[in-house]
Every structure is written in C-alpha cells, then in structure tokens.
Amino acid sequence: MTELDMRNAYVLKGRRVFVAGHNGMVGRALVQRLARERCEVLTVGRNDVDLRRQVDVQSWFGCNKPDAVILAAAKVGGIAANAASPAEFLYDNLMIEANVINSAFATGVEKLLFLGSSCIYPKFAPQPISENALLTGSLEPTNEAYAIAKIAGLKLCAAYRRQYGADFISAMPTNLYGPWDNFDIEKSHVVPALLRRTDEARERNDPVLTIWGTGSARREFLHVDDAADAMVHLLTYYAGEAPINIGCGQDTTVLELAQLIAEIVGFKGSIQLDPSKPDGTPRKVLDVSRLFATGWRPQYNLNSGLRHAYDWYLQHKASREVRLTVA
Numbered sequence: 001m002t003e004l005d006m007r008n009a010y011v012l013k014g015r016r017v018f019v020a021g022h023n024g025m026v027g028r029a030l031v032q033r034l035a036r037e038r039c040e041v042l043t044v045g046r047n048d049v050d051l052r053r054q055v056d057v058q059s060w061f062g063c064n065k066p067d068a069v070i071l072a073a074a075k076v077g078g079i080a081a082n083a084a085s086p087a088e089f090l091y092d093n094l095m096i097e098a099n100v101i102n103s104a105f106a107t108g109v110e111k112l113l114f115l116g117s118s119c120i121y122p123k124f125a126p127q128p129i130s131e132n133a134l135l136t137g138s139l140e141p142t143n144e145a146y147a148i149a150k151i152a153g154l155k156l157c158a159a160y161r162r163q164y165g166a167d168f169i170s171a172m173p174t175n176l177y178g179p180w181d182n183f184d185i186e187k188s189h190v191v192p193a194l195l196r197r198t199d200e201a202r203e204r205n206d207p208v209l210t211i212w213g214t215g216s217a218r219r220e221f222l223h224v225d226d227a228a229d230a231m232v233h234l235l236t237y238y239a240g241e242a243p244i245n246i247g248c249g250q251d252t253t254v255l256e257l258a259q260l261i262a263e264i265v266g267f268k269g270s271i272q273l274d275p276s277k278p279d280g281t282p283r284k285v286l287d288v289s290r291l292f293a294t295g296w297r298p299q300y301n302l303n304s305g306l307r308h309a310y311d312w313y314l315q316h317k318a319s320r321e322v323r324l325t326v327a
Helices: 025-037 054-064 079-084 086-106 141-164 190-204 224-237 254-265 302-316
Strands: 016-020 040-042 068-071 111-115 168-173 175-177 208-212 221-223 244-246 270-274
Touching (some): 016 025, 054 086, 068 224, 079 086, 079 141, 086 168, 111 141, 111 224, 175 190, 175 224, 190 208, 208 254, 221 224, 221 302, 254 302
Parallel strands (some): 016 040, 111 168, 175 221, 208 270
8 A cells, every 4th residue: 555655756846636624724724825825726605505415516626527536524512512413413424525535436526534533442442543453342422423423434435445446535534623624612613712711701801611521631733824834735735544633743632721711811810620521531632643754744742722712713703704603
C-alpha cells in the first residue's frame, strides 16, 4: 500500500476542487487555505443542492465535473444535540457521504478526501488513539449515531479504493474550533459554548460559571486553520486506504480548558462543576505520529488558538455573521 510519497504529489494547481460543506467552519477554512494552491475552488449552497438527495448530487457532479473533492459537509453538534436527534445525525450523514462519494466515483473524480471524526474510536480505546483502534470496542453512547455514520463513510472510501482503485482517502480530525464555529449554547461543541458563555458571564459580572460534568474529562483541541492545512497536505501527499489522524497530540482537561478561557476572556468569577451532567469519553487524544512523520506540524498552540478564536468572536458577535442559534 502506497501511503506517503513526497515525490509523486497530487498537484492542486489548475485543478477544480469541490469543497462540500463550504459554509461550515471547516469548509470556510479549507476554501481560504486552498486559495494558496492556485486551484479553482467549486462550492454549492444547500439551497441549490441538497446533498442528502441522490439525484441532485448526481446532477451537480455531472454538470461540474470536479477533479478533486474534500467532503467536509456533515450534520454536527455537541452532546446535547446528538442525544436529542440521533435519527437525523445518522440518516443525514449517511445520505450526504454516500451520495457525494458515489457521484465522485461515477464522474471520474481523481482524488477525494473524506473527513471522519475522532468520535469514531471506541470509548475506552488505549490513549493516545492510533488508527488501528477503529472497531476494536464499543462507541461512546452520547454520539454513537454520528460515529456510525462516519465509520460508514470511511469504509465506503476504502471499498471504492479496494474494488476500483479510486484514490479516495479518509482523515479523522480531533476536536476543532476557530472562526465560523457554531456558538449556539445548546447545540455547539465545548470550546465555542464555553467562549460564549464565559464572555456573557463576564458582561453580566456573574460570580459563578457552571460547566457540565466533573471537569476531569480530557480532550485534544486543534485550531481549524491548522486542520485545513493538514487536510490539504494529505490531499496532496497521502494515498493510503487506512484512515489517518489529524490533531496536535496534546490534551487538556475540560476544567483546565474552562480556566484558560476564563483567563483569555477576562472572567473574574469562579468556575463550578455540575457532575450530574455527562462527561462523555473519559479521555480522547489522537496518536498523530503518522501525520507528524511527514513533517507537518500545527501553527497554533491551545493558548494562541483560543485567543484567535475569541478575537474573531468579539469582532463578529454583534452581527449576523456569528451562529448564536441554529435554525
């Protein structure tokens, strides 16, 4: 299996690259990063093409014929959103990935990168989590539906590669944050939710900020601009069937994260834990040795990345550009 060959790169210059999910946090970062590659970036809005509808996706691919695809489109959300809508998280993501991957193959797409998620790994996988941990144990129940859909997507890519020789690859990003994140308190992930709640607590001069769980759960966080850079790197150089992790290889507790955000935001109150709420997976940090072996490294550490994300939030929160609610 050929995996990484720095001499036989897939050159993006001059090619037509479709970013599915360009309006999301990852998609926007990818569009921005791809501008440096001097390729033609193709996008389509959900009002024009519903990626859950096979006929619409097939028609779009037939008309536009991209050379490469990065499949970043997905229905995403935090613990509360996953628990409330498992059917939608499973169905919508299955439809999106099946339609895009199949249409890419049918129209002769040269290369496709499917974005999975670190939540596809077993709840109690050995840490740090290597790619070999996939399907070796039970999933975390709070996001099982989303994880199952993502596993199906990467297995579909592997099947097309094995059966037809299609150069379809998969990557598993860790927890991402940054500009254009979803800041809806009920449906967002931990970093944007904490940034918003802490900022609002600071504005109200609240004496206490309560966070879910025991605070002991450990998580790895990667700035979305670093993630986009890693994805373009893999699209260019990686050609393996096995999925590959994208992360920074360092983790922190949720309590430490909250304390760092409080410092960045300028919240002077105390942080209170609510152990009646779920922690989710006890620890999740990725083994990124395969990615790092290529020479790629992230540019942001957690402190600088969070400061960048908070600065962006402050600049955009008074406008309609920040997603404070989910329609």
